[in-house]
Amino acid sequence: MPALKTQVAIIGAGPAGLLLAQALHEAGVESVVLERKDRGAVEGRIRAGVLEDGTARMLAEAKVDARMRSEGLVHHGIELAQRGRRRRIDFADLVGGSVVIFGQSEVTKDLGDRRALVGGETFYDAHDASLHGLDTKRPSVRFRHAGERLALEADFIVGCDGYHGVSRASIPAQALRTFERGYPFAWLGIMADVAPPADELIYAQHDRGFALCSMRSRARSRHYIQVAPDARADDWPDERIWDEIALRIGDEGSLKRAPSIEKSVIPMRSFVCETMRHGRLFLAGDAAHIVPPTGAKGLNLAASDVHYLSEALIGFYRGRGEAGLEAYPARALARVWKAQRFSQWMTALLHNFGPGEAFQDRVHRHELDYVLGSRAAQTSLAENYVGLPY
Numbered sequence: 001m002p003a004l005k006t007q008v009a010i011i012g013a014g015p016a017g018l019l020l021a022q023a024l025h026e027a028g029v030e031s032v033v034l035e036r037k038d039r040g041a042v043e044g045r046i047r048a049g050v051l052e053d054g055t056a057r058m059l060a061e062a063k064v065d066a067r068m069r070s071e072g073l074v075h076h077g078i079e080l081a082q083r084g085r086r087r088r089i090d091f092a093d094l095v096g097g098s099v100v101i102f103g104q105s106e107v108t109k110d111l112g113d114r115r116a117l118v119g120g121e122t123f124y125d126a127h128d129a130s131l132h133g134l135d136t137k138r139p140s141v142r143f144r145h146a147g148e149r150l151a152l153e154a155d156f157i158v159g160c161d162g163y164h165g166v167s168r169a170s171i172p173a174q175a176l177r178t179f180e181r182g183y184p185f186a187w188l189g190i191m192a193d194v195a196p197p198a199d200e201l202i203y204a205q206h207d208r209g210f211a212l213c214s215m216r217s218r219a220r221s222r223h224y225i226q227v228a229p230d231a232r233a234d235d236w237p238d239e240r241i242w243d244e245i246a247l248r249i250g251d252e253g254s255l256k257r258a259p260s261i262e263k264s265v266i267p268m269r270s271f272v273c274e275t276m277r278h279g280r281l282f283l284a285g286d287a288a289h290i291v292p293p294t295g296a297k298g299l300n301l302a303a304s305d306v307h308y309l310s311e312a313l314i315g316f317y318r319g320r321g322e323a324g325l326e327a328y329p330a331r332a333l334a335r336v337w338k339a340q341r342f343s344q345w346m347t348a349l350l351h352n353f354g355p356g357e358a359f360q361d362r363v364h365r366h367e368l369d370y371v372l373g374s375r376a377a378q379t380s381l382a383e384n385y386v387g388l389p390y
Contacts, residue, residue: 003140003150003151003152003153004032004150004151004152004153005152005153005154006030006031006032006121006152006153006154007024007029007030007031007154007155007156007317008020008021008024008029008030008031008032008154008155008156008157008158008313009031009032009034009139009140009141009152009154009156009157009158010031010032010033010034010157010158010160011033011034011035011129011141011157011158011159011160011161011165011166011167012033012034012035012159012160012161012162012165012167012285012287013033013034013035013039013042013108013112013122013124014042014045014108014160014161014162014285014286014302015104015107015108015111015285015299015302015303016160016284016285016286016302016303016305016306017033017035017158017160017161017284017285018033018108018111018112018114018115019058019059019062019111019302019303019306020158020160020284020306020309020310021033021115021120021122022062022063022064022111022114022115022118022120023058023061023062023306023307023310023314024310024313024314025118025120026061026062026063027310027314027317028317029313029314029317031120032121032122032123032152032154033115033120033121033122033123034122034123034126034129034141034143034152035122035123035124035125035126036125036126036127036129036161037124037125038124038125039112039124042108042112042124043105043108043109043112044105045104045105045108046105046189046191046262046264047103047104047105047298047299048104048293048296048298048299049101049102049103049104049106049107049214049216049222049299050099050100050101050201050214050296050299050300051068051072051099051100051101051102051107051299051300052099052300052303052386052387053097053098053099053386053387054300054303054304054307054387054389054390055299055300055303055304055387056068056100058303058306058307059107059110062111062114063114064107064110064111064113064114066110067102067106067110068100068102068106068107068110071102071106071217072100072101072102073100073101073102073215073217073218074098074099074100074101075091075098075099075100075101075199075200075201076090076091076092076097076098076200077089077090077091077092077200077382078091078200078201078202078203078385079198079200079201079202079203080202080203080204080205080368080371080372081202081203081204081205081206081211081248081249081250082204082205082206082365082368082369082372083205083206083207083250084249084250085250085372086202086249086250087372088200089378089381089382089385090378090382091382091385091386094375094378094379094382094383095379095382095383095386097382097383097386097387098386099296099385099386099387101201101214101215101216103216104299107299123143123145125145125146126143126144126145127143127144127145128142128143128144129141129142129143129166130142130143130166130170131157131166131167131170131281133280134157134170134171134278134279134280134281135279135280136279136280137155137280138153138154138155139153139154139156139157139279139280139281140152140153140154141154141157154280155280156280156281156282156313156325157280157281157282158281158282158283158284158309159281159282159283159284159287160283160284160285160287160302161287162285162286162287163271163286163287163290165287167281167283167287168273168275168283168287168288170281171275171278171281172278175275175278176273176275177273177274177275178271178272178273178274178275179270179271179272179274180269180270180271180272181269181270181271181344182268182269183229183268183269183270183292183347183351184229184353184354185209185210185226185227185228185229185268185351185352185353185354186226186227186228186229186231186265186266186267186268187210187212187224187225187226187227187265187266187268187293188224188225188226188227188231188233188236188241188263188264188265188266189222189223189224189262189263189264189265189266190222190223190224190238190241190260190262190263191216191220191221191222191260191261191262191263192220192221192223192238192257192258192259192260192261193219193220193258193261194219194220194221194256194257194258195218195219195221195256196213196214196215196218196221197213197221197249197251197254197255197256198213198254201213201214201215202249203294203346203350204248204249204250204350205349205350205351205364205365205368206247206248206249207352208244208247208248208352209225209226209227209248209351209352210224210225210226210248210294210350210351210352211223211224211225211226211244211245211248211249212224212225212294213245213249213255221256223241223245224266225241225244225245225248226351226352227265229267229268231265232265233263233264233265236263238257238259238260238263239257241260241263242255242257266293268292268293268347269290269292270290270291270292270340270343270344271289271290272288272289272333272336272337272340273287273288273289274329274333275329276288276305276328276329276332276333277325277326277328277329282309282325282328284302284305284306284309284332285301285302285305285306286298286302288305288332288336289301289336289340291339291340291343292343292344292346292347293343294343294346294347294350294351295339295342295343295345295346295347295384295385296385297339297342297343300339300387301335301336301339304332304335304390305332305336307390308328308331308332308390309328309332311324312324312325312327312328313325335388335390338384338388339384339388342384342385348360348364349364349367349368349371350364350368
């Protein structure tokens with residue numbers, strides 16, 4: 001079996017894996033990226049696109065921010081709607097912050113292009129990966145590529161291969177410490193080539209359920225509505241979805257409609273694996289944690305993981321030992337749990353949990369009423385939404 005060698009083996013060519021590879025490259029640390037799917041499939045994933053300032057800064061440091069700066073939309077606030085009443089939360093006024101709207105698929109494309117430009121080695125269509133020797137100083141990944149069995153030896157392996165990837169599954173069950181919560185609803189998302197109804201995102205609480213009006217550009221909208229967890233996109237014709245969105249946000253004619261170019265149902269769950277290091281294996285991004293999309297934290301948490309881990313790996317190769325690597329899980333998890341808290345709060349605040357939770361739904365209705373009238377509450381929301389500092 002032919003053996004390849006590198007300093008850091010990265011499993012997963014999504015934004016976490018490619019951002020880590022590029023951060024290491026800029027510091028002169030070698031890496032090889034393995035990805036189970038082909039590049040087109042990776043870049044075609046429809047995901048969120050709200051970037052915190054820290055994430056935007058990391059993309060700049062990785063030299064992949066040109067399109068984000070020219071095409072991304074800088075938002076200085078969001079709108080909250082409650083049964084048709086809308087109130088803007090002004091991030092700039094409250095905390096001096098902002099976010100950038102730029103699709104995750106576009107981030108992934110730019111990272112992939114940069115990876116190719118700098119000559120970084122990436123194996124797409126790398127199948128049947130298995131991890132070996134995680135407790136040794138020279139772990140390896142065995143995989144199949146172009147009909148050939150290969151082995152990749154490295155100093156460290158980083159799993160950026162998502163919730164269902166091989167990396168976390170390679171940690172012995174007795175070593176795993178995980179926490180999980182499900183939600184009794186899902187999101188139905190619709191994308192259409194039509195201008196969004198407002199210049200910024202609209203989050204709506206309504207008796208019929210949550211709604212979100214988002215965007216990918218000034219000409220492409222991405223909207224969501226709360227649906228039952230077993231809902232099927234095929235059961236929701238476009239006109240029915242548009243009607244629900246208009247009703248829930250209290251639209252007064254600004255909601256423009258167009259045929260959908262994509263529809264999908266997104267399950268809602270919270271998950272944290274506190275075992276973010278096992279021997280020479282480290283986890284980052286969705287391999288270690290999942291948040292409900294309400295708070296727009298998924299991609300941003302992956303970026304903060306990469307910040308802490310790249311700093312630790314670069315420190316190791318610059319002769320500062322393993323102290324940074326040992327501290328990585330605690331540093332990353334401190335931010336992960338704060339993001340989980342905020343995401344759960346936003347989710348509870350804006351969704352209906354059903355007849356069995358009528359009391360709690362009523363509390364959340366009045367909590368949103370409080371937020372809409374309290375500068376202190378709005379400041380807390382703004383501080384968390386634009387992103388806590390690294």
